Amino acid sequence: xxxxxxxxxxxxxxxxxxxxxxxxxxxxxxxxxxxxxxxxxxxxxxxxxxxxxxxxxxxxxxxxxxxxxxxxxxxxxxxxxxxxxxxxxxxxxxxxxxxxxxxxxxxxxxxxxxxxxxxxxxxxxxxxxxxxxxxxxxxxxxxxxxxxxxxxxxxxxxxxxxxxxxxxxxxxxxxxxxxxxxxxxxxxxxxxxxxxxxxxxxxxxxxxxxxxxxxxxxxxxxxxxxxxxxxxxxxxxxxxxxxxxxxxxxxxxxxxxxxxxxxxxxxxxxxxxxxxxxxxxxxxx
Amino acid sequence: xxxxxxxxxxxxxxxxxxxxxxxxxxxxxxxxxxxxxxxxxxxxxxxxxxxxxxxxxxxxxxxxxxxxxxxxxxxxxxxxxxxxxxxxxxxxxxxxxxxxxxxxxxxxxxxxxxxxxxxxxxxxxxxxxxxxxxxxxxxxxxxxxxxxxxxxxxxxxxxxxxxxxxxxxxxxxxxxxxxxxxxxxxxxxxxxxxxxxxxxxxxxxxxxxxxxxxxxxxxxxxxxxxxxxxxxxxxxxxxxxxxxxxxxxxxxxxxxxxxxxxxxxxxxxxxxxxxxxxxxxxxxxxxxxxxxxxxxxxxxxxxxxxxxxxxxxxxxxxxxxxxxxxxxxxxxxxxxxxxxxxxxxxxxxxxxxxxxxxxxxxx
Numbered sequence: 075x076x077x078x079x080x081x082x083x084x085x086x087x088x089x090x091x092x093x094x095x096x097x098x099x100x101x102x103x104x105x106x107x108x109x110x111x112x113x114x115x116x117x118x119x120x121x122x123x124x125x126x127x128x129x130x131x132x133x134x135x136x137x138x139x140x141x142x143x144x145x146x147x148x149x150x151x152x153x154x155x156x157x158x159x160x161x162x163x164x165x166x167x168x169x170x171x172x173x174x175x176x177x178x179x180x181x182x183x184x185x186x187x188x189x190x191x192x193x194x195x196x197x198x199x200x201x202x203x204x205x206x207x208x209x210x211x212x213x214x215x216x217x218x219x220x221x222x223x224x225x226x227x228x229x230x231x232x233x234x235x236x237x238x239x240x241x242x243x244x245x246x247x248x249x250x251x252x253x254x255x256x257x258x259x260x261x262x263x264x265x266x267x268x269x270x271x272x273x274x275x276x277x278x279x280x281x282x283x284x285x286x287x288x289x290x291x292x293x294x295x296x297x298x299x300x301x302x303x304x305x306x307x308x309x310x311x312x313x314x315x316x317x318x319x320x321x322x323x324x325x326x327x328x329x330x331x332x333x334x335x336x337x338x339x340x341x342x343x344x345x346x347x348x349x350x351x352x353x354x355x356x357x358x359x
Numbered sequence: 360x361x362x363x364x365x366x367x368x369x370x371x372x373x374x375x376x377x378x379x380x381x382x383x384x385x386x387x388x389x390x391x392x393x394x395x396x397x398x399x400x401x402x403x404x405x406x407x408x409x410x411x412x413x414x415x416x417x418x419x420x421x422x423x424x425x426x427x428x429x430x431x432x433x434x435x436x437x438x439x440x441x442x443x444x445x446x447x448x449x450x451x452x453x454x455x456x457x458x459x460x461x462x463x464x465x466x467x468x469x470x471x472x473x474x475x476x477x478x479x480x481x482x483x484x485x486x487x488x489x490x491x492x493x494x495x496x497x498x499x500x501x502x503x504x505x506x507x508x509x510x511x512x513x514x515x516x517x518x519x520x521x522x523x524x525x526x527x528x529x530x531x532x533x534x535x536x537x538x539x540x541x542x543x544x545x546x547x548x549x550x551x552x553x554x555x556x557x558x559x560x561x562x563x564x565x566x567x568x569x570x571x572x573x574x575x576x577x578x579x580x581x582x583x584x585x586x587x588x589x590x591x592x593x594x595x596x597x598x599x600x601x602x603x604x605x606x607x608x609x610x611x612x613x614x615x616x617x618x619x620x621x622x623x624x625x626x627x628x629x630x631x632x633x634x635x636x637x638x639x640x641x642x643x644x645x646x647x648x649x650x651x652x653x654x655x656x657x658x659x660x661x662x663x664x665x666x667x668x669x670x671x672x673x674x675x676x677x678x679x680x681x682x683x684x685x686x687x688x689x690x691x692x693x694x695x696x697x698x699x700x701x702x703x704x705x706x707x708x709x710x711x712x713x714x715x716x717x718x719x720x721x722x
Binding site: 158172330333336 | 405406409411465468469471472473475476477479480483484487564565613614617620621624628671674675677678679680681682685686689
């Protein structure tokens with residue numbers, strides 16, 4: 075029983091971790107907390123569903139979806155975010171992503187209606203615990219590949235340079251604009267993965283990612299908003315905590331599960347605002 | 360001189376409206392007034408101080424439900440205190456402020472988007488309470504709202520009243536109450552923004568460290584503005600409950616909070632006028648689409664099932680409007696009015712002489 079719950083928590087946590095990683099990527103590259111990240115993931119999940127329903131095999135549809143999501147992320151950065159960069163306050167930037175949230179959500183309702191749809195599981199015949207573990211494995215593999223790119227390649231070096239200090243990077247000849255677009259694209263791709271991983275358990279509907287976004291915020295806050303490793307660790311921790319609390323703490327139950335990440339958020343923000351793995355910002359006036 | 364004329368004209372138009380417009384538009388106008396009160400409060404917090412709040416709908420819910428609970432007589436399974444209704448309304452606003460005060464240790468210490476994330480908690484807490492605290496909130500079905508009674512004058516349809524051959528029902532009577540409340544709320548907020556507190560708030564938004572160095576108690580200001588903005592939210596909630604005549608829990612969800620953020624961005628961040636213009640835009644859009652949706656392609660009649668419902672079409676439109684406004688009109692609709700006035704000096708628009716600085720005017 076306990077082992078089963080732990081596995082399910084890890085499976086859900088993998089999905090949260092992926093979305094949290096997407097949030098962290100966006101934040102590190104452009105300094106924006108992207109409230110629309112979950113909705114972009116939801117849109118990608120609908121695309122994946124459409125592809126699978128129209129007869130494409132699951133394992134072909136997945137990379138196609140991730141690629142499309144990447145393109146959508148690049149486009150969003152090019153068409154909207156880049157035009158805001160200079161001089162816009164933080165609130166303006168965040169509210170822009172909230173506008174995108176409303177827009178994408180309404181668009182999905184327009185195209186696919188608000189009906190609940192079943193999403194195919196990649197492992198239909200295996201027991202639920204094992205499927206969760208496999209989902210976590212898929213997420214882990216993709217995140218590992220991403221980490222390799224960032225740590226070991228020339229492209230990764232450039233990306234890290236831009237994230238650390240965009241102005242110095244530009245002075246050293248880095249095409250910062252391209253890297254920022256790449257960052258948004260990578261974030262959208264990772265987010266799409268999160269949507270596809272979580273869809274078999276959550277069912278597909280336009281507001282499926284609203285709750286997940288809260289979990290992902292909790293994960294990113296817990297791990298530190300500027301730490302990719304923290305996002306992944308935070309996501310897994312939030313997934314396991316939420317599942318175990320829902321099962322073993324009587325007063326939490328299925329109804330108050332959403333409170334678990336919110337309590338984590340408030341506690342972390344008050345006690346250790348930079349998160350477990352994040353770095354505290356130092357400001358000079 | 361001409362400014363006084365314009366003011367008199369606006370006032371006369373406001374007084375004449377309930378004699379000519381039908382109930383549908385009066386109700387829409389009242390929604391817009393209540394939304395304007397709430398949006399002014401959020402603009403003090405988000406626009407002027409730079410603190411993002413996703414929890415505004417929670418404070419509207421507190422105001423609306425507290426008024427109902429304080430004013431209603433206990434019946435059957437539903438509790439109530441049966442207080443005089445004006446006292447209930449005042450207490451509801453105070454209770455919203457107290458709820459904001461409970462959250463203010465958090466609101467004082469967090470800034471910007473982080474506060475936005477933390478205030479998400481309020482929405483989920485609010486929804487849980489509204490659905491589960493049955494004896495107070497009426498649960499899923501909500502509760503009927505007792506009409507306000509001020510010095511023996513009841514804001515409802517019950518004792519018939521005819522003014523100049525026009526029957527004055529609840530909506531016509533509330534129209535004037537709403538106008539008075541909105542005017543008072545706007546004047547108070549303008550006073551806050553133009554005075555010392557407003558300068559301090561803008562400095563916190565623009566440069567937190569500079570504000571601290573100049574002696575502004577940053578955390579105390581953040582907490583204080585949060586409480587003030589939640590009282591505005593509560594007042595908007597009371598007004599909304601009086602217009603709706605029924606409170607329903609579904610309404611006070613996250614989308615309502617997003618509506619309010621959309622209002623202040625579309626209208627113009629950081630000013631009273633911007634909040635009012637944005638509130639009118641966002642709350643009248645769905646009503647316009649409901650009324651004239653038949654003439655538009657794609658938009659279906661409410662409940663017919665095919666095409667888009669007016670509410671969804673309106674959300675699509677104002678989501679797009681938010682993005683379009685931040686891209687092309689950084690000062691919002693109010694900024695557009697100001698620049699029109701600068702380009703056309705002959706045109707006199709009823710606006711304040713010195714606009715409050717928007718975030719975009721800083722370096």
